[in-house]
Amino acid sequence: MHFAVLQFPASNCDQDAVHAVRVLGHTAACVWHKETSLGGADAVIVPGGFSYGDYLRTGAIARFSPVMQAVQTFAAAGGLVIGICNGFQILCEAGLLPGALIRNRSLQFRCEYVFLKTATTNSPFTHRIPPDQWLRLPIAHGEGCYFADEATLASLRAHDQILWQYCSAGGEITDGANPNGSLLNIAGVCNEARNVAGLMPHPERACEPILGSDDGRLVFASMIAALENRRPAAAA
């Protein structure tokens, strides 16, 4: 499978994402934000960083980049898109995901490991994750507090769109395990069509044991397996 990893001015997790895909035995290439094509990729990663210096709001300017028009078309056709950290913020600003990410409750930039409970395995991003395994992944963000209004939260729950929630080492969803004040401890969501997802933690920084955790592999392995399952159907 081939992944397109978007590159905006001040993206800084793009090479990590490319490396993670290669570690899993697949190919990835960076796509500059001024491009209008995704180069025939099977999936898209919108990586972390501080695109456009986080000016105005996180992700607010990146979402209007030419490459994001290609991502909109790709997503509308059912293509798999995952946004990580700043990528999650960009996808929310672009309207591809519901809600918004605001300043952490503590007003502090949080850089640490967190535990995630996978709230549903019914998605191309989570179906290979054992439901009883909490993912241990790093976070590094100042604006990761997930916010959506009551109606949106109710809709997210009704359509099983909450993918990951911050939890304790014992798997309990508590306020103490919430690093940023996100509503319902939400760390990641998907769209209603289930082909676009975003999360604040960094699975791409946790794909090899030498990095302290390889739990992030489960996210990309889920996407790859979903794509491989699709391929025969597409060829038929």
Add this chain to the structure above:
Amino acid sequence: MKAKIVITPKKAVLDPQGKTVQNALAYLGYQGVSAVHVGKYLEVELTGTDAAAARQALDEACHRFLSNPVIEDYRLEIVE
């Protein structure tokens, strides 16, 4: 002609900056403050003279780009 745009967090949105500033005001002895909301102020300098057209265009820009309607409200004023 210019546009003055004030963007504030929606009341329902957690505003930790506002809360922290409120606490600091209380610490400094300023009484009677019930809430503080920290937002942004944009001044947009315009070349045209048609205030109504400018308002319409900037209202769209505020909704689409300058503010995020999920978390923010805005006030737009066109002045000479």
